[in-house]
Amino acid sequence: MRKVKTIGIVISFISFATFLGAQDRSYLSSLENTFTPQMHEHHYSHYVKDAKNPLDFIFGALYLSYKTFISSQDMESCVFHPSCSTYAIESIQKKGYILGVINAFDRLTRCHPFAGPNYPYDEKSQRLYDPVD
Amino acid sequence: MIRWIKFFCLILLLDVSGSSQGLFSYENSLQFADYLFESGQFSLASEEYERVVFLNPHDSASIGRLLESYRMQNRSELGLKRAGQLIGDRDDLPVKLFSQIYYLEMENKRFEEAEQLVKLQSNLDDTQKNLAHLGLAISQNKWNDARSYYLNHQMAEESPYYTSLGNIIQEYSSKRKKSPLLAATLSTIIPGAGKAYTGRWADGAIALVFIGSNAWQSYRGFEKDGIKSVRGWVFGAIGFGFWVGNIYGSYQTARQHNQSVMQKYHDKASDIIYYAF
Amino acid sequence: MTRLRILYITLFSLFALWANGQSVDSLIAYADEQFTAGQFNLAAKEYQRALFFGPSESVGALTVKTGDCFLEQKMFSEAEKYYHFASNIIQDDSLRFEALSKKSVCLIHQHSYQQAILDLFNVNTEFSARATNQKEFLLGTCFFGMGDFKEAETHFHLALEEGEIAKKETIKTLLQSKKLMKPDPQTAYWMSIIIPGSGQIYSGDFKSGINSAALYFGFMALLLNMTFTSGWVDAIFTVAPWWQRYYTGGYTNAKKIAFAKREANRANIYRQIFHLINER
Incomplete structure (x- = not known):
């Protein structure tokens, strides 16, 4: 009989402890990093790394250096997601060198403040959504 | 005494079985599943309906809602698979259940199967049958077929659903489409004109400014330094790029314009078809 | 005997009720x-x-x-x-x-x-001192988030026990630290307006500062070069827009970089306060 009682007490103690633990554990601890700014790591180099031929490499390198040294110094001027430069390199990959470049030139003329009503809005990037189709 | 003990045991057994079944009984599960469904928690609702349907495989209303909850989660493929497993015979289904399978077939682009399904139903009235046919034609973008079907099947006493669907079909048919080739030609002659023709005035104006200013820069370069002018060649190439890009873009924009007009009417029609049953 | 039977039945029924609640x-x-x-x-x-x-x-x-x-x-x-x-x-x-x-x-x-x-x-929260502490901690966090560090200090102090004087002192120094206000976005902004790139360097982003200055002076050189070779009209139409674009981009970026750095500093200080209060 005593054994049963002891086991009962132990079990209730354990369950009480887990109860307390669950109470305390999570909801305040989530505040620890609440003010830490979300850093977005950008990786622009994979077009260079994945290049299959010299021409791909050149376009990849152009894209990488534009993104790193020029675009990074610009204001947020492109109204689209993906941005014009990303669109250009994706367009070249999907449509080939000639049609891809032509398509990218067209994108540049579409990128202006009055583009609003013609494109869906992408909540995440807070830009107009216009992927290469 | 033994008799009494038996009696107590029976009572005890009944009570305990009643209580352990209680929460998870068919009726309670159904109630709870309906609550989850109506509060929009479709992923939880589909789990619960699965159990409801397991407990009572003849509950066609719950099968319908199970399929609908899969559809609402954008899991039409799974929904269709479950429909195949749960429903042996597809003829003369209750209208609600029919409509769910019909939507699933269409969303999975199995139009022939959907048509077959419509043919098997005798519970549908004429309006519903006609609506189902029009819905099939429209989801395959066969607008001309839809139009001639509607004109051949006008009914004396139409339901408002059928009338407005007919109106949408006729409105779309009378809508003027933009010609991609004309757009490209216009942009070849006057940069940006093709874009303006497709309704993108701002795009056209920007293209005109870009091409014009680059051409002008190039011209000034060549004028000053002759054929060897670096500036002339650089701006010339950029301007040429914009010009060709604009021609290609005008062609594409006209196509996209037609596409998006069709999509708009397609969505309007879908709204009606999805409400009609 | 009959009474006993009734008692049994009642008891079992009660048990059944209990079992239902149990489920x-x-x-x-x-x-x-x-x-x-x-x-x-x-x-x-x-x-x-x-x-x-x-x-x-x-x-x-x-x-x-x-x-x-x-x-x-x-x-x-x-x-x-x-x-x-x-x-x-x-x-x-x-x-x-x-x-x-x-x-x-x-x-x-x-x-x-x-x-x-x-x-x-x-x-x-009168029912428990612990709840009061927790409430004050949350209030302090809110004021910290709003940038009201004086009010935050008051509430963080109330989140601690009477006797925890050392911790209170630490929190006081943390909340009066200059790091909470540095780097100042407005300062970075004006620095980059006056000397392109300097605001970014002030904010601790040396690479971006150099990059910005290089673009600015690069385009300026091109502008001057073109003015002398082709005249000021061509220079203004072809190069000036780009020169202006990266100049504006530079000082806007300087402000953003400073803001992000300041946020990171604040987050760091908050994390220390968080541990001081919640680890006992």
Whole structure:
């Protein structure tokens, strides 16, 4: 009989402890990093790394250096997601060198403040959504 | 005494079985599943309906809602698979259940199967049958077929659903489409004109400014330094790029314009078809 | 003998009633177990089943638990709805405090500090000193988020016990540290307007500063070169827009970089305060 009682007490103690633990554990601890700014790591180099031929490499390198040294110094001027430069390199990959470049030139003329009503809005990037189709 | 003990045991057994079944009984599960469904928690609702349907495989209303909850989660493929497993015979289904399978077939682009399904139903009235046919034609973008079907099947006493669907079909048919080739030609002659023709005035104006200013820069370069002018060649190439890009873009924009007009009417029609049953 | 039989029947019926109540309890226990195991969606569903079939007294507590399932998944606005609903129907002070403090955690994560402050000021925590401490900690966090460090200090102090003087002193120094205000975005902005690139370097981003200055002076050189070779009209039409673009981009970026660095500094200081108060 005593054994049963002891086991009962132990079990209730354990369950009480887990109860307390669950109470305390999570909801305040989530505040620890609440003010830490979300850093977005950008990786622009994979077009260079994945290049299959010299021409791909050149376009990849152009894209990488534009993104790193020029675009990074610009204001947020492109109204689209993906941005014009990303669109250009994706367009070249999907449509080939000639049609891809032509398509990218067209994108540049579409990128202006009055583009609003013609494109869906992408909540995440807070830009107009216009992927290469 | 033994008799009494038996009696107590029976009572005890009944009570305990009643209580352990209680929460998870068919009726309670159904109630709870309906609550989850109506509060929009479709992923939880589909789990619960699965159990409801397991407990009572003849509950066609719950099968319908199970399929609908899969559809609402954008899991039409799974929904269709479950429909195949749960429903042996597809003829003369209750209208609600029919409509769910019909939507699933269409969303999975199995139009022939959907048509077959419509043919098997005798519970549908004429309006519903006609609506189902029009819905099939429209989801395959066969607008001309839809139009001639509607004109051949006008009914004396139409339901408002059928009338407005007919109106949408006729409105779309009378809508003027933009010609991609004309757009490209216009942009070849006057940069940006093709874009303006497709309704993108701002795009056209920007293209005109870009091409014009680059051409002008190039011209000034060549004028000053002759054929060897670096500036002339650089701006010339950029301007040429914009010009060709604009021609290609005008062609594409006209196509996209037609596409998006069709999509708009397609969505309007879908709204009606999805409400009609 | 007959009386005894009646007694037996009554007793067994009572047992049956108890067993029925038991099944909701065991359902909650099952949901709790799923919650602990990290199966939050499953737990949310079973809590709602218990809500649906259980006695009306448990609605408040079960709503809080359902909210917990969303909070654990960092779905703050969803969780907030459940806590808000719970806080409106709960009578018990301690449970109401739990609902409201969890709601304010959700609000803080969504940067709605004002709303969280209103909720916290309206909650009664007289039932326990610990709850009062927690409330003050949350209030301090809200004021910290709003950039009101003086008010934050007051509340963080109240979040500690009377005797914890050393900790209070540390918090005071932390909250008066210059790092909370540095680098100043406005300073960085004006520095880069006057000398392109300098604001970025001031904010600690040397690479971006050099990059910006290089673009600025590069385009300026091109502009001058073109003015001398082709005349000022061509220079203004071809190069000036680019020169202007990266100049504007430079000082806007300097401000942004300074802001991000300052946020990181503040987050760092908050983390220290968080540990001081919550680790005992």
